[in-house]
Amino acid sequence: MALPKHSFTAWLILNNALMLKDQLAHIQISQDDLCCLCQLATEIHKHLIEECHFSKSLLQGTGLWLESDIDQKNALIAIARKRWSAIRKKLCIAAVLACWYMVWMQRNGARIHGSVTRPELVVQQIRSMIVSRFHECKPRVVCPKDRIWLCKVHLI
Numbered sequence: 001m002a003l004p005k006h007s008f009t010a011w012l013i014l015n016n017a018l019m020l021k022d023q024l025a026h027i028q029i030s031q032d033d034l035c036c037l038c039q040l041a042t043e044i045h046k047h048l049i050e051e052c053h054f055s056k057s058l059l060q061g062t063g064l065w066l067e068s069d070i071d072q073k074n075a076l077i078a079i080a081r082k083r084w085s086a087i088r089k090k091l092c093i094a095a096v097l098a099c100w101y102m103v104w105m106q107r108n109g110a111r112i113h114g115s116v117t118r119p120e121l122v123v124q125q126i127r128s129m130i131v132s133r134f135h136e137c138k139p140r141v142v143c144p145k146d147r148i149w150l151c152k153v154h155l156i
């Protein structure tokens with residue numbers, strides 16, 4: 001259910017393949033190695049995705065909407081282990097990948113333009129992307145338990 005561009009960015013993240021400031025500072029392209037979003041820690045994959053307060057705000061805000069705790073270490077594995085239905089797991093994984101994508105976009109905006117959009121507004125953008133994607137990919141048949149959850153999170 002994830003958008004291809006979100007999946008691709010996630011693949012880069014999971015393979016530590018994003019060009020972050022720790023590497024840019026190492027090859028002397030950047031003067032410092034601090035996170036572009038918070039300026040509080042070295043910008044490495046683990047910080048950007050799991051520790052930075054900006055990315056945590058996106059995951060927590062999106063998780064609140066989905067009534068699902070998606071702000072966890074090893075989020076994809078944690079979601080896969082949940083006793084949730086397949087559709088809920090797919091939506092939550094798509095939401096995590098959308099958050100990671102938006103973290104990367106905001107990080108690039110911060111590096112190039114020096115500005116970051118407020119997390120609440122980014123969560124609204126993520127929600128809009130997930131809603132659109134769900135309506136493109138939604139299954140024809142939804143069990144009553146999933147229907148209740150989907151109604152509660154305003155997806156149907």
Ligand SMILES: [Zn+2]
Nearest residue numbers: 035037038052
């Ligand atoms: Zn940070």
